[in-house]
Amino acid sequence: MKIFRRYMHNNLRNYNYLIGCERTQEAIAIDPLDGEQMLQLAQQQGLKIKMVINTHEHHDHIEGNPTIVAATGAQVLSHQNAMERIPNVDRGLQAGDLVTLGDIRLRVLFTPGHTPVHLCILGLREENSNMTQDVLFSGDTLFNACAGNCSKGGDVDDMYDSFVSQLMPLPDETLLYPGHEYMKNNLAFALSREPSNQTAKDWQAKVDALTPDDMPYMTLGQERQYNPFLRLHEARIIEGLKKEYQNLGQGDRDVFKALRKLRDQW
Numbered sequence: 001m002k003i004f005r006r007y008m009h010n011n012l013r014n015y016n017y018l019i020g021c022e023r024t025q026e027a028i029a030i031d032p033l034d035g036e037q038m039l040q041l042a043q044q045q046g047l048k049i050k051m052v053i054n055t056h057e058h059h060d061h062i063e064g065n066p067t068i069v070a071a072t073g074a075q076v077l078s079h080q081n082a083m084e085r086i087p088n089v090d091r092g093l094q095a096g097d098l099v100t101l102g103d104i105r106l107r108v109l110f111t112p113g114h115t116p117v118h119l120c121i122l123g124l125r126e127e128n129s130n131m132t133q134d135v136l137f138s139g140d141t142l143f144n145a146c147a148g149n150c151s152k153g154g155d156v157d158d159m160y161d162s163f164v165s166q167l168m169p170l171p172d173e174t175l176l177y178p179g180h181e182y183m184k185n186n187l188a189f190a191l192s193r194e195p196s197n198q199t200a201k202d203w204q205a206k207v208d209a210l211t212p213d214d215m216p217y218m219t220l221g222q223e224r225q226y227n228p229f230l231r232l233h234e235a236r237i238i239e240g241l242k243k244e245y246q247n248l249g250q251g252d253r254d255v256f257k258a259l260r261k262l263r264d265q266w
């Protein structure tokens with residue numbers, strides 16, 4: 001499995017991904033916004049796009065579908081509950097489904113929160129290859145240093161449940177491929193909640209001069225060191241929240257929701 005990331009140079013700062021099988025030269029496009037660009041990329045790499053997977057129904061994650069389908073006849077896949085929201089979906093997916101193409105194996109995670117039909121895709125490590133870790137295509141659920149918003153048809157309680165049940169249990173070495181480039185901005189928010197987090201400061205300094213095309217690929221283990229939404233037990237974060245929410249509840253869910261609320265207003 002070979003993964004190509006393309007930054008879309010748009011205001012929403014989308015990343016598009018193409019996953020290619022090196023043996024069969026078949027490929028899967030994830031959340032295509034610019035279908036033409038994905039077709040060009042596939043051609044340059046000698047790949048044929050056979051499938052499109054949409055993590056959710058927002059226009060910036062599906063707009064490239066028709067161009068790719070028209071040119072390649074690719075199948076469109078989404079969560080089964082998104083089939084009424086995304087035009088021309090061929091196959092509805094459920095939690096736990098395995099999607100395969102050549103040697104590519106993708107596990108479907110159901111992760112509502114950003115929208116009620118959002119899925120994440122776990123690209124499974126191939127045996128006998130130099131790929132040493134699973135990869136997570138997280139759409140708009142988990143970003144570098146943040147969680148996705150819940151203000152465009154989503155629900156923060158669902159988002160918390162998705163984090164706890166689906167994302168937090170994944171191993172540290174899992175590589176993160178989010179749907180947007182928001183890392184610099186999100187690190188600034190992370191530091192506003194945890195100003196003494198040296199790892200966040202170090203990464204902020206490292207990525208400051210980088211363009212979205214050059215941003216690093218982070219692991220979940222690294223994210224756990226600075227992403228406040230993965231650090232719900234961190235005393236410094238909780239103390240800071242209590243200053244703004246005197247009645248902050250004791251649970252992780254309360255911390256998560258307070259962080260998300262502050263991020264919305266930030």
Ligand SMILES: [Zn+2]
Pocket residue numbers: 056058061114140
């Ligand atoms: Zn979205």
